[in-house]
Amino acid sequence: MRNTAGLSTLFTAALLLAAPTVAFAAPPEILKPTCEAQGGTFSVEQGTKHCVTVSTAEDRTGRSLDGPVAPDGSFYQGTSLVTLFRVTTTTQSQKGAGEVTTTTENSSHLGDDWTRFSCNLLTPNGGTGGGYIFTPVDFSICDDLGLFYGI
Numbered sequence: 001m002r003n004t005a006g007l008s009t010l011f012t013a014a015l016l017l018a019a020p021t022v023a024f025a026a027p028p029e030i031l032k033p034t035c036e037a038q039g040g041t042f043s044v045e046q047g048t049k050h051c052v053t054v055s056t057a058e059d060r061t062g063r064s065l066d067g068p069v070a071p072d073g074s075f076y077q078g079t080s081l082v083t084l085f086r087v088t089t090t091t092q093s094q095k096g097a098g099e100v101t102t103t104t105e106n107s108s109h110l111g112d113d114w115t116r117f118s119c120n121l122l123t124p125n126g127g128t129g130g131g132y133i134f135t136p137v138d139f140s141i142c143d144d145l146g147l148f149y150g151i
Contacts (some may be wrong), residue, residue: 009033010013010145013090021026026101028067029094029100030033030042030049030051030092030093030094030100033127034051035051035053036049038051039053039054040052041053046080047096048093048094049093049094050090051092052087052089052090053090054087054090055087055088056084056086056087056088057086058083058085058086059083059086060081060082060084061081061082061083062079062080062082062117063079063080063082063086063149063150064077065148066147067142072124073123073124074122074126075121075122076120076121076137076142076145076147077118077120077122077142077147078116078118078119078142078145078147078149079117079119079120080114080116080148080151081114081116081117081129082111082112082114082148083111083113084108084109084110084111085108085109085110086106086107086108087104087106087107087108088104088126089104089105089107090103090105091103091104091105094105112150114150114151115142116139116142116148117135119137119138119139119148120134120135120136120137121135121137122134122135123135128149131138
């Protein structure tokens with residue numbers, strides 16, 4: 001019978017010697033060029049490096065106001081639109097070569113550019129489905145009733 005255990009051990013040792021050395025990745029580091037390439041602002045305060053990035057997004061949002069309800073249950077509804085600005089500030093900090101910490105702050109605010117979007121007469125649907133029938137009407141009606149928010 002052959003001695004395969006000796007050959008197996010010899011083969012395994014040869015593989016281990018020929019294998020490349022495993023390199024461990026360096027811990028993440030905040031660097032000025034990397035920060036600025038990401039659109040951030042780099043600073044150092046008392047040995048702590050900071051990289052601050054700010055991103056913004058805009059959405060349109062609406063707000064509707066209802067007028068007084070008539071005896072038949074109908075009423076006018078004015079809808080206005082405004083831009084909603086969202087700001088996200090991300091701060092990465094690192095003291096010396098220590099761990100990188102990340103904090104994120106979100107804020108939002110409404111713009112002041114309200115615009116008229118729609119003016120409708122809502123009439124109760126007499127059918128079995130309930131709800132209302134929306135009939136577009138002239139903006140001047142909702143203007144007269146003060147149904148456009150922020151205008």
